[in-house]
Amino acid sequence: MQYAIFDLDNTILDFDRAEAANLAAVFQHHGVTDIRRAENEYQAYNETVWQQIEQGADRDSLLDQRFQVFLGTLGITVDGPAVQQEYDQLLAHSYQVIPGAHELLRTLTNAGLTLLVGTNGIKHTQLSRLAGAHMTPYFDHIFISESIGYAKPNPHFFNAIHDQYPDMNATNTVMIGDSLRSDIAGAATVQLPSIWYNPQHVHNDTTIAPTYTVDNFKQLQKLLLTA
Structure with a gap:
């Protein structure tokens, strides 16, 4: 990975x-x-x-x-x-972080993974929240729907990421998110594997199928470092 x-x-x-x-x-x-x-x-x-x-x-x-x-x-x-x-x-100006996120990102960065943000939202809001949470340095690039002009799950959103990182493919890249409808379905539109972060154990009653499902950061870290 x-x-x-x-x-x-x-x-x-x-x-x-x-x-x-x-x-x-x-x-x-x-x-x-x-x-x-x-x-x-x-x-x-x-x-x-x-x-x-x-x-x-x-x-x-x-x-x-x-x-x-x-x-x-x-x-x-x-x-x-x-x-x-x-x-x-x-x-x-709301900088609440999910507990353990800093440790996860630090470990992944130290392991040599290139971390990217792929988020739907308003550019100045998302950038401010990342900076206020002291998370910006972990990420090589931040992709926001307002800047791209398309929102997940539109494949154009993911194509914009691929344009910046043309060596991305289905064996070396994964999308991680909590939303089946935008994150997981979006990854599927461009044939990328996905990890559904589902700490609340929400029942998946859709036809959207994540490649993997985790409910905590320890599981996510292990998956990313051994995949």
């Missing part, structure tokens, strides 16, 4: 913790009374937004309007792009 492409959110950065704290702050600021219920309802709505983005819909317009649309269902009128910017600023 020569190249390991890492997803960020809920793979090495703890997006769930960051999102919960930042949503609570945004909702409180805009007068939401039942924050816990709003968070749950927002999660379901936001899932549909990202499904559309992953299927090729315009990312900027969907993200700029998602808080306006969602808060509108609660009877709250806001400026969508302004609230999105407010949320982005909070998220950009």
Whole structure:
């Protein structure tokens, strides 16, 4: 194994913790009374937004309007792009790391693997979070959907990585991520093996088949260093 492409959110950065704290702050600021219920309802709505983005819909317009649309269902009128910017600023300064991630990345780097980031998201937000978490030095290159112009699982996302590393192939490269729909399915579109990071033991009721499945970083490290 020569190249390991890492997803960020809920793979090495703890997006769930960051999102919960930042949503609570945004909702409180805009007068939401039942924050816990709003968070749950927002999660379901936001899932549909990202499904559309992953299927090729315009990312900027969907993200700029998602808080306006969602808060509108609660009877709250806001400026969508302004609230999105407010949320982005909070998220950009959220540096929660999944425990053990630093040790994993350090070990893999010392073993000679070339580590890459392959993430869907907003460029300045993801770069800020990586820097704040002191993880940037581990990675040889950071590929973000906003910069590439395509989101996982679109094969063009992975083709952009291959353009930078033309010696990548199905025997020396693997995609690691928590999302079956974007990370694992995306790797399959370009015939790359994949590792599904599934610490919550989520049942796979889809037809998407990861090459490997792990539920902790020790398993992941062993797999990467012996594959």
